[in-house]
Amino acid sequence: MKNNRLSFSFLILAVTVFAIHQSGISTHAADADAGSEAHAEDGHGHDGHDDEHAADSHGDDGHGDSHGGGHGHDESNLVHGNASTGLKDILEFKPDLAVFSLLVFTLLVLALWKFAFGPIISGLNAREQNIQSQIATAKEAAGKAEAMLADYEAKLANAANEANEIVAEGRRDAETTRDRIVAEAEEAAQREKERAINEIEIAKNAALQAVAEQATDMAVGLAGDIIGSELDRDDHEQLIQQALSNLDG
Amino acid sequence: MADPIFHIKDAYFFEVPRFLYPSGRENAKDFPNVWVKLDKDFQDQQAREIQEEYTGSAELPSIEDWHHWQHAGNSHANFAAPYYQYVESLEHPPEDQAWKTVVAEHSSAEYIESYKESATWNAEKIEDYNFHLSGKILIPQPFGTLRNLHEQESGFAISKFMVIEVFLAVLLLFVFGRLSKKVRNGEPVKGKLANFCESFLLFIRDDVARPSIGSDADFHHGHDDHGDDGHHDHGPPTYHIADRITPILWTLFLFILGCNLTGMIPWVSSPTGVLAVTAALATGTFVTTVIAGSIMHKPIGFWLNQIPSMELSFVLALIIKPMLWVIEVAGLFIKHGVLAVRLLANLVAGHLVLLSLMGLGMAAANLGAGGYYSIAGVSIIGSTALSCLELFVAFLQAYVFTLLSALFIGAAMHHH
Known part of the structure; x- marks a missing residue:
């Protein structure tokens, strides 16, 4: 390539x-x-x-000789004929061209100012002002947005805190309730147990009484049979009491 | 070969390759007056008739003497100079009214026209003349007469550079007039050309005009000591004063750039390569400096402002300040003059170097093919490289001229 x-x-x-x-x-x-x-x-x-x-x-007078080497002078070339001394001067100042140039330049400045540069200057300034005001507006909007963002962020943080609080509270409530229920249940169980023990005690006592009475009766009966005498009522009673206290002992 | 200087200086014709604009003139009538009056046959007839019709008392020199004078010296300084000019160059030229009348009669346009009607030039000469006039587009001269194709004689003659300048002015007006329509409403411009043009303007405004002239704040309290560095101005600085000068700097830059760049177009040359044009542009800057300074400080204040402020005792100030004023005012003129010379020198130097490189190739045309091709190759590569440099110089010098103008104008507007 x-x-x-x-x-x-x-x-x-x-x-x-x-x-x-x-x-x-x-x-x-x-x-x-x-x-x-x-x-x-x-x-x-x-x-x-x-x-x-x-x-x-x-x-x-031999002037041709002085131009040897193919650089002779062409008599038919009149382009620079009758030259004045300033023709080959590189710093020659031509007043007519200078005045004309200044005139052209001045008119150009005025015409461009009127038809081009004046409107361009004001257009550019208007554009810059537009841009500046747009930047200001954008900055303002950005500031607002930032404030709003901070606001929302704060609110969001609050909400999270609240939620945590609610959860914690719920947990606390639940725990209290649980403790209470457990305590109540325990209490109830205790009461049931005590009652059951009482009932057992009573039943036991009643059973023992019944056993003692029956045993006494049987013993009395047996004894009466054996000794052939009948025990009166008082003896009866006394024997029961004796048996009971033996049982107890 | 014609002196290379003619390629730099102004002329009254545009030169193109011969085949593009061949001259097919057939007899004396078809040739322009400026050419005819330099013709040998015409001048001989003119000389004879002046001798015959002169009624004064002075002794006129012979025609042979005039011919000798024409060919004297090595530089052909008097080549094709008419008889009456020879007579007037003598030690005691005739000064009587008769002489003036006879010369005026025999150098008038009517005289030349009547000669053209009657003259019969031989075919050989006409062919020769056509050869020299081929490729030369002569500019019509309704307001003046020429001495030769490079010099003006009387009246107002329209030259090549004048045509180029007017063309550039019209071009700039057209291009930037169109741009202004797009920019006017304050919207960003669309399109490559518009953005290209606008970037020039923005560059000159933001990097040349505004830094050199300063913001409005610099003018209101730039030199008073407020102690707070002018920080009470909130918001970006404004440039209403600088913006009033900016259009002039824009025009300067674009016009100079245009004039420089025409030198890069084949068959056109740079108006900024002659002193008259650069001097006119520097004058433009000078006038702006003086007017801007006079508006800021009043006309008298502007000139008094040329003295730098100094803490001097009264007696010392009485001696030193006038001397300083003279130096500063001279400096004011000199630095604007240098502005013109700097631009001229840069352009002329570039053109001369290019011309000598091209000339190298031309001069080698008579050598054998081997020598020619090697030398012409070097010449073309060198010319291409230097043309690139020239292109850069064209932009650089337009920028330098504009920057210095801005600095001079800015300096005149501020207190010293």
């Missing part, structure tokens, strides 16, 4: 050199020299009369 470009450039260069060569011959011939071959080549057929010119100028 790079090579291609390089060779292309050289091709263009070569063509240009050739083209200049061609035009160079004619330009050179034209400007410079009376009687050079190149001039004749151009098909102007100047041979004869160039010689004549050469002869003309050589006739006068």
Whole structure:
């Protein structure tokens, strides 16, 4: 790719050199020299009369000789004829051109000011003011948004706290309730137990009484049978009491 | 080969390659007056008739003497100079009324026209003249007469650079007039060209005009000691005063840039390569400096403002201040003069170097093919490289001129 470009450039260069060569011959011939071959080549057929010119100028105190080397003076080139001394002065000051240039410049300043630069200046300023006010508006909006954001963030944080609180409270309530229920249950169980124990006690006592009475009766009966005497009521009672206290003991 | 200086200086024709604008004039009538009056046959007839019709008492020199004078010296200084000019260059030229009348009669446009009607030039000469006039587009001269194709003689002659300047002015008006329509409403511009043009303007305004001239705050309390550095101004600084100068700087920059760049176009040359144009532009800056300074400080204040403020005792001040004033005022003129010379020198130097490189190739045309192709190759590569440099210089010098103008104008507007 790079090579291609390089060779292309050289091709263009070569063509240009050739083209200049061609035009160079004619330009050179034209400007410079009376009687050079190149001039004749151009098909102007100047041979004869160039010689004549050469002869003309050589006739006068040898001035032609001083221009050897193909840089002779062409008498038919009147472009710079009757030159004044300032013609070849590079610092020559031409008043007419200066005045004209100043005039053109002044008119250009005024015309551009009126038709182009004045409107452009005000347009640019208007644009800048627009931009500045837009920036100010944007800044204001951004400030507002920031404040709102902070507000919402604060609110959000509050809400989270609240939620935590609620959860904690719920937990606390639940715990209290649980404790209470447990305590109540325990209490109730205790009461049931106590009652059951009482009832058992009573039942036991009643059973013991019954057992004692039956045993006494049986014993009395047996004893009466054995001894053949009947025990009176008081003896009866006394025996029961005795048996009971034995049982107790 | 014609002196290369002619490619830099102003002329009264545009030069293009011969084949683009061949001259096919057929007889004396078809040639322009400026050409005819430099013609040898015409001048000989003119000389003879002046000698014959002169009624004064002075002794006129012979035609042979005039011919010798024409060809004297090595520089062809008197080539194609008419007889009456030779007579007037003598030690004791005739000064009587008869001489003036006869010369005026024989150099008038009517005289030349009548000669053209009657003259019969041989074909060889016409062919020769056509060869030299080929490729030269002569500018019509309705308001003046020419001395030759490079010099004006009388009246107002329209030159090549004048045409280029007017063309540039119209171009700038057109381009920036269109831009102004897009910018006017304060909306950002769309389009490549518009943005391209606007970037020039913004660059000159933001990087040249505003920093050099300063913000409005600099003018209101720039030099008073407030002790708070002017920080009581909130918001961005404003530049209403600088913006009043900016259009002038814009025009300066664009006009100079345009004039510099025409030198890069084939067959056109740079108006900024001659002193008259750069001097006119520097005058524009100078006038702006004086007017802007006079508006800020009143006309007298502007000139008094040229003295820098100094703590001096009364006696010392009486001696030193007038001397300083003279130096500063001279400096004011000199620095604007240098502005013109700097631009001129940069442009001319660039053109001369380019011309000598091109000339190298041209001069080698008579060498053999080998020598020619190698030298022409060097010449073309060198010319291309230097053209790039020239392109850069064209922008740089337009910028430098504008920047210095802005600094001079800014300095005149502030207190010293």
